Amino acid sequence: MHELAITQSMLDLALEQARKAQAKQVTQINLVIGEMSGVVCDSVEFYFNILSQDTIAHRASLSFQQIPIQLRCRRCGTVFSPSEPPWACPSCRQWDAEVVTGRELYIDSIEVE
Amino acid sequence: MEIKVVRNILSANEQIAAKNRKLWDEHGVLAVNLMSSPGAGKTSLILQTIRRLRSIMRVAVIEGDIASTLDADKINKEGVRVVQVNTGGSCHLDANMLSLAIDSLPLADIDLLIIENVGNLICPAQFDLGEHKRAMIISCPEGDDKPYKYPLMFTTADVVLVNKIDLLEVLDFNIVALEVAVKGINPQAPIFPLSCKSGEGIEAWVLWLLAERENCKEFYDSL
Numbered sequence: 001m002h003e004l005a006i007t008q009s010m011l012d013l014a015l016e017q018a019r020k021a022q023a024k025q026v027t028q029i030n031l032v033i034g035e036m037s038g039v040v041c042d043s044v045e046f047y048f049n050i051l052s053q054d055t056i057a058h059r060a061s062l063s064f065q066q067i068p069i070q071l072r073c074r075r076c077g078t079v080f081s082p083s084e085p086p087w088a089c090p091s092c093r094q095w096d097a098e099v100v101t102g103r104e105l106y107i108d109s110i111e112v113e
Numbered sequence: 114m115e116i117k118v119v120r121n122i123l124s125a126n127e128q129i130a131a132k133n134r135k136l137w138d139e140h141g142v143l144a145v146n147l148m149s150s151p152g153a154g155k156t157s158l159i160l161q162t163i164r165r166l167r168s169i170m171r172v173a174v175i176e177g178d179i180a181s182t183l184d185a186d187k188i189n190k191e192g193v194r195v196v197q198v199n200t201g202g203s204c205h206l207d208a209n210m211l212s213l214a215i216d217s218l219p220l221a222d223i224d225l226l227i228i229e230n231v232g233n234l235i236c237p238a239q240f241d242l243g244e245h246k247r248a249m250i251i252s253c254p255e256g257d258d259k260p261y262k263y264p265l266m267f268t269t270a271d272v273v274l275v276n277k278i279d280l281l282e283v284l285d286f287n288i289v290a291l292e293v294a295v296k297g298i299n300p301q302a303p304i305f306p307l308s309c310k311s312g313e314g315i316e317a318w319v320l321w322l323l324a325e326r327e328n329c330k331e332f333y334d335s336l
Contacts, residue, residue, distance in 0.1 A: 002121060002204055002236035012121045017118050031122075036265045038235040058204075069264065071298075085261035087297060095297035105239070109120040 005044035006105070010044070011051050014110050018056060023112030026057040030111075034067045034104035060110075067090070069102035126240055129208035133215060133243030134260055140220035143329045144228060145322070146242050148266065149250035151232030154276040156184045157309035158250060159227055163191045165319045168225045170326065175214050177206040177231050184229065194218060200205040205236035216262040225336075246325055251275040260294035267295055270302050274318060279308040299306060 010031065018026045033039050041064045050057045072079045072097045073089035080089060088095045121127065121209030137144045149155050156176075163172050173194040176185040185197040189298060196214045206228065218226070228244060230237040249270040251259055254277060261268040267273065272297050275288060292304055303321060 002239060005203065005205075005207060006122055006239075009125055012125060013118070013120060013122060017116055021114070021116050023114075023116075024243045035241060036268075038265065075298075082261075085258055087261060088295065095293060096300065097297060099264070099298070103265065105123065107117050109117045109119075111115050113114070 002038070002046050003040055006039060007044050007047035009052055010107060011048065011057060014057055014060075015055060017107075017110055018112050021112055023054065025113045026110055027113055028061050028063060028111035029057070030063045030065070030104050030108045032065045032067060032104045032108050034102040035069045036099070036112040037089045037096070037105045038103065065108070067101050067102055067104050070100040071097035072100045073097050118244060123240065124209045129212055130241040130243035130312065133208055134216060134245070134302055135213050135243075136220065137226065137245070139245065140223070141222050141330065142220055142226050143322075143326045144226045144242075144244045144247070145226045145232060145246045145248050145325075146233070146237075146244035147248050147250070148237045149232060149276075150234050150255055153232070153250045153252040153255065154243075154309045155229050155232065156187060156317075157308075158274065159188060159229060160191060161222045161309050161312065161315050162227065162319060162322070163188070163193055164201070165315065166225065166322070167191070167193060170323075171222055172225045172227065173223045175211065175218075175226065175228045177204070177210070177229055179231060179321075194223070200231060204231055204233050205240050206230050206242060207240045211242045225322065234259070234266045238263070238266040238269055245329060246271045248272045248274060250274045250276050251291065253280050253284050253288075255280060257287045257291040257294065260291070260298060264298060268299050270299065272321060273299075273302050273304045275304060275306040276309055278306045278313065279311045 014029050052109040075094045078089050078091040147155050174188050175196050177198045182197050185195045188195040198210050198214050247270050305317045
């Protein structure tokens with residue numbers, strides 16, 4: 001559900017950047033979305049098609065680079081992808097970790113004409 | 114032509130959040146963003162907190178709900194200032210909604226501002242409101258595996274409250290498993306088991322708030 005607000009913010013940011021570059025058309029928006037953000041890419045597409053109408057970003061294609069959750073064990077430093085809970089470190093079997101990737105939620109670049 | 118952007122999608126929200134926080138800082142208000150699933154006990158906890166703190170601290174509440182003023186009405190009966198924010202379908206509060214609500218509060222007369230977010234363990238975690246502290250409630254009926262399902266919420270919380278411990282006897286909820294799950298990903302956050310119904314454990318939470326308020330006050334005094 002928060003995809004509506006996120007898509008609006010994403011569109012605003014893309015349009016702002018396009019305006020600064022005096023672009024006539026935004027053709028692509030390259031997004032980086034971490035798994036922890038809980039953002040459903042299909043929903044973003046859906047809202048984008050509606051929200052971008054009457055803007056220079058209408059019909060722009062969205063490219064999603066999805067980043068999985070990766071954790072780093074605080075005890076032994078192993079970086080691992082958690083699967084079934086409990087999320088113990090595969091090397092030392094301890095569960096004491098920090099998030100390395102998965103929180104991303106940004107526009108990497110836009111393509112304009 | 115490609116234009117490199119590399120900017121957080123929610124950067125506009127974060128700019129407004131920073132303004133909110135500046136406003137609170139200027140007035141010496143400790144702002145706490147309270148989040149949980151629907152029905153975990155946010156309003157009950159706020160009522161318990163007000164009853165214990167109102168003689169020593171000026172408390173105000175911002176109530177976020179998709180619709181209705183039911184919760185705000187309950188808090189109003191306690192005689193503290195409350196502002197209702199109806200999000201009109203949105204599943205979370207954002208910094209802009211907060212900035213509008215703050216305008217109707219006399220910040221100079223407030224020590225502690227509790228913001229009750231919309232009941233949801235996903236979306237509210239994503240939106241910075243400018244709060245000083247994030248508090249979250251997990252209630253025992255929800256299950257002890259929730260930190261693995263909603264890692265962003267549990268990772269970003271400054272304090273985790275485990276409500277409805279009066280029900281432990283009839284549930285398969287393993288409080289040790291929950292504590293292990295939370296500490297594995299967020300070792301700094303204290304965990305306070307409590308019951309808003311019986312009042313058990315509320316003191317530890319209230320003492321935590323008082324300590325945070327004291328830290329906050331020392332910070333303002335040093336400015």
